[in-house]
């Protein structure tokens with residue numbers, strides 16, 4: 300039985316959006332097919348493990364190390380060949396959450412989508428996320444793990460402290 304579940308995807312997606320009264324100055328943006336959304340960074344981060352689990356239930360064809368990427372249209376199925384949702388909106392919610400957490404990439408630019416099946420993009424569930432940044436807690440890729448900081452924190456773009464300038468590697 301798959302952990303990929305349409306109502307759970309919808310619940311996480313809605314919880315990661317901002318409420319009316321919240322300060323929206325700090326946000327994580329994700330650009331999907333029809334929607335561009337701004338997520339609450341803290342709540343998004345709190346669901347990171349679960350989003351990773353949900354994405355891992357997509358068919359092998361979507362996984363970077365296995366199939367390398369697959370059409371959005373095939374994302375209604377899970378890796379047990381069971382249809383987990385019939386709604387494109389729900390599939391897009393999952394990919395928006397994945398892109399916002401840097402666990403999904405869209406390898407082909409939008410101007411090439413019309414040449415793809417159904418005019419829909421391909422998505423890849425990346426396997427390069429290997430840890431979290433010591434300063435901001437965002438996921439970091441394998442190549443960033445040796446230093447323990449994401450690119451922004453390493454170069455002082457987030458907190459103003461440029462760690463690359465004093466040889467700090469921990």
Ligand SMILES: [Zn+2]
Pocket residue numbers: 432433434435436437448449450451452453457
């Ligand atoms: Zn960082």
